Amino acid sequence: MPELPEVQTVVSTLAPHVTGARVLAVQLNRKDIVTPIDLDIAPLLENRVITAVTRRAKRIVFTLDNANRFYIHLGMSGQLTLETPSAEVKKHTHLILRLQHPKLEIRFRDPRRFGGIFWLGAADGDNALGPEPLTLNPARLAKSLASTRRPIKSALLDQRLIAGIGNIYADESLYLAAIHPLTPANELPAAAVARLNRAIKQTLRRAIAARGSTLRDFVGADNAPGGYRVKHQVYGRDGEKCRKCRTVIERIVLTGRSTCYCPRCQPAR
DNA sequence: GTCCATGTTCTTTA
């Protein structure tokens, strides 16, 4: 569920309620959901105050009052929600942080377990992550894209080049920028890179405003689904007509992922 | 039973 807009939605719905709260108790139901796998995180979290919850790429970063940090990655099916202690604990809930005030629990559940809890300690964990898309500029984007001749769609999914975009918003951004997904990244003309830079920001901002896309199970920390799916122009719309030109949206497979695009609005060059 | 899914990382290949 989690690309940048969904992760931002979780942070925005969680941070105001838990910043400044003390962790009273930690319940870890699966040790293998933590990296490093043999780290006992309970004593590291118990009795600490959460001083910040922020987003970096698709990571939800918690900062503690002793300056230690960890992050939660939602993988494909992760949910991070704020619950009353009496609420039923759903299957695949791997971590529960019981807070002192407010008397609520932060719960992490992830059926497919592609996500996890990653201990950072004093590090910021930014190594190998590319720039944030929302503060990107054309020159920086061009620098990332010049490094590979893979298709632009694949390049947008590479978190080392740009960090936070996933399969939905890569397709949506390329549509808005009128770029064919198979175009080699290092062959995009400067004008196309500039369009893409603007398209990425506009797409992500609109998606954040709608609280992200819920395809199946994504919810914010308040358990509310996102409303951006109905605004998708191409993702998941293969076989349907382009909203702009009525051409049928096509689907191809790239890097093992479905890629949807309008062959008329996004011509190959 | 089959196929597919919002992600990342490790292995294989050219």
Added chain:
DNA sequence: CTAAAGAACATGGA
């Protein structure tokens, strides 16, 4: 510092 394609991970819904 190869670079890129492919497989693997695990669960559940259509």
